[in-house]
Every structure is written in structure tokens, then in C-alpha cells.
Amino acid sequence: MQIFKQITDVFNWLESTGILAALAALILVVIKQVQPYLKTHIKNKQLNQVTDFALTTVTKFATLAGLSKSDRKKAADKDVADFAAQLGLTWVTPEIVDSIVEAAYQQFKKLGYDNHQPQTLPEPTEPAEKPATPVQTSASSAAPVAQSSALKPEGVGHSASQAPQTIQSVANSGSDQNA
Template sequence: MFKEITDVFNWLSNAGVFAFLMVLIPTVYKLVKPLLTRKVQTEKNTHVKQGLEVGLNLANTIVPEMAVMAGLSLSDRKKEAIRFVNAQLTANGFDLDVQTISGLVEKAYQAYKAAGGDNHFSPVTPAPSETDTDSSASENTNKPSETVSQAGSTTEKSDVNA
């Protein structure tokens, strides 16, 4: 009989430990899960931030190189810059979508352009035409006219009304 009583106490003791573990494990999981989730999210954010920084540095490097390639159209230059940045990011273990990389390339181009490095559209200075000089001479018929030679050494004045 004594053995039966000790067996019952052992069973209750084992059941108590089992019940305690059944309550302890979910409680610990509920307390630790938010901490682990926040840690994983922080690591992901840090990785994405590093990817964006590396991508922008790569874009800042390739945009000036692409800007001087006269054989490529503007859209081809941008496509090549995006392709280069994407390839380099992938090689370094970063995975950004094409829209994000396109934005980084555009940001680098705008910074390059703001720094005065944009050479796509060179300013065109129109040459003076003959019609401009003829119209100004006809407007001044009552005033003395001046003729300056091409070398700039002789000047001739005449009075039109004389």
C-alpha cells in the first residue's frame, strides 16, 4: 500500500512538472517573440539601409561615366546605369527592386546635373544673320551711319541727309 501511495505522489509530481512546462513554454514564447521580431526587423532594416547606401554610391560612380557616352541615347544610358548598379548590388549580396535602383540612378543624375556636370545639351549661340544687320541699318536712315571694317582698324562716318 505504501508503494501505491508513493506511485500516486510520483505521478502527481510528474503531472505537476508537465503542467508547469505546458504553461511556462507558451508564456516565454509570448514574451520573447516580440523581442526576436524586433531584432530581426532591425537587422533587415539595417541590411536594406546598407543596400541603399551602396546602391547610391554605385549610381554616383556610374552616372558620370554614362553621361559622356555620346553613342547612347538618354534612355539607353539610364538602362545601362540601372543594369550596372543592379549587377554590382547582386554581386555584393543586396537585392533591391528595379524601381528602387532606378530612383537611385535618377537621384545620382540629378546631383550630377546640379553640380554642373550635365553635358547632354550644350548651349547653342546663334550666329548673327545678315537680316539682323540690314533691318537695323534701314531703321537709322535719318542718323549718321558708321561702317566698321572687319579688322576694326578703319571707321567711316557719313551723313545720309547731306
């Protein structure tokens, strides 16, 4: 009983001095200030989860050769929307899913993983005889190109040989200043 009386006395003292009210007000203010930050933080974490899943899904569907590009996108949209629904993310709309999948595909391309060209059948070629004059024209037009490209390596080699001399002279002038 004596412990209960001491607890009651402390509580009454905190209440009578106003410390209890000030403490309660402080807790309420802190909660009100931190709540928007926590909501934003939670939403960002959820968005990161959905974005990571979208990149995984885009990677999965990009390797399927049997689907067209629009079918791949529809399948990725559906998978990401289902994932968001499983997590209980009610704020994820179809427009958001579409933009997340598109961003994931752009990141997929940026990372250099999009090397899957759509499968195309080779077009049937008809044996057609080409006249000899266009070949001669292209050969005659290629001659000036060959001459101009022959000039470039000499110019490049000349300027490249000057560059080390410049660097060497700068290095020598720097060592003279230190001495």
C-alpha cells in the same frame, strides 16, 4: 566526473527555480523586438550601397560623349541592376533601379557636375542681308534701358552711403547704454 555533476546540478537548479525558462523567454522577446530593426537597418545599408554605386555609374556615363541621354540612362540602369544582382539583392526591381538612377542623376546635377552639354553641330548659316530699320529700332529701344540703368547705380550708391551711417549710429547708441 565531478565537474560534469556540478554542471548538471546547476542546470537542474536553474530549471527547477524557473530561471532557465525566464531567461529563454527573455532572449526570445529580445530577438523578436530587434529583428525588424535589424532587417530595416540591413536594407538601408544595402540601399545606400546601391545608391552610391548609382552615383558613380551616372558620373561615369555622363562623361561619355558618344551616347545619347537615353542610352546613358539605359546603360546606368543596366549597370546598377547588375550590381544589385551581384550583391544578391532580390528586392531591387527595375522600377527601383530606375528611380535610384534618376535620384543619382538629380544629385549629380545638384552637385554641379553636369556641365556636359550634348554635342551639337553648328547650323549652317546663310548669308542674309538684314534691313537697317530693325537695327535702328533696337538701338532706339536700347536707349531708355541705358538711361534707366544709369539711374539705378546712383540710387544704389546713395542708399549704400546711408547704411554705414545707420550701423554707426546703432553702434554708438549701444556703447552709450553700456557706459
